[in-house]
Amino acid sequence: MQDSISSIDLKILKQLQDDCSLTAAQLADRIGLSQSPCWRRVNRLEQEGFIHKRVALLDAEKLGMDVVVFCTVNLSVHGRQSLEEFEEAVRRLPEVTECYTMTGTMDYMLKIVTRDIRHYEQFVRTFLSQMPGIQEIHSNVAVTTIKNTTALPLDTQLD
Amino acid sequence: MQDSISSIDLKILKQLQDDCSLTAAQLADRIGLSQSPCWRRVNRLEQEGFIHKRVALLDAEKLGMDVVVFCTVNLSVHGRQSLEEFEEAVRRLPEVTECYTMTGTMDYMLKIVTRDIRHYEQFVRTFLSQMPGIQEIHSNVAVTTIKNTTALPLDTQLD
DNA sequence: GCTGAAACCGATAGGAA
């Protein structure tokens, strides 16, 4: 699925995943190109889907939403039905910001963001524990954020 | 640390954390306000730090960077020195996109993004295993992404 | 505080090198 992508496109992507509020001229400056071709490339990258969306990252602490819990879940019933029910519910719940199926002993890994531990507790009770087929839930609470970035490690693409 | 924030500001933040490429007019439309005050609010929210930054989210799959591993680490030496060394290293490494200190039995939770499992293996060998004071490393590999959003669950603020 | 309009500046597209 990996389309070929030029090193100049990579430079553009690296800049934009750090700051997408740059003007075309600023971006062009930083990568050593002039505005028009730079802008054209950005457009192409968007149309081809390399750039998925542009979002504002908010300050979780200032907004009082800085409790992060990693939660692993096992389902006892592995029928297609209960899996899809679970996944659909997960997609609907805004507190679940990430969810993956996993190798190994757990079925799902969830990243959950809430206002405080009590709210998390409530979330587990009213949602997770209610889901059919849930066997085990392990909650791992984060204390301090050392690093948190949405930037993909594109540097390692070039090797 | 939670400053008071009006429900109209919350509407703005909810829109922008979903799409920050909206023009001031479009944004104003969606929240039922006109351009000037809307723009003023966005500016204030930025200056006050509620909006941290604006970034482009890239398509990890198209870029061949879609292996996600959650990795828990225990350090055997808990001196301030080795902790800060570890954390500083983590901040420098682009493959580590998130890192938290944790309650419970593990010291750190890392989210690591790489091109493939072999590259992850290499990453663990050349970085993680080399770090002084590392006692245990557990790698949990994600298979499928069910959900992945950067949007904070602001809906639950209002209760 | 919000509204509306006016001025400015950058984004966008076309054409020449």
Added chain:
DNA sequence: TTCCTATCGGTTTCAGC
């Protein structure tokens, strides 16, 4: 392809409410 230029539209400011 990139560069240059003209137009168009958004951003930003300000006076009035």
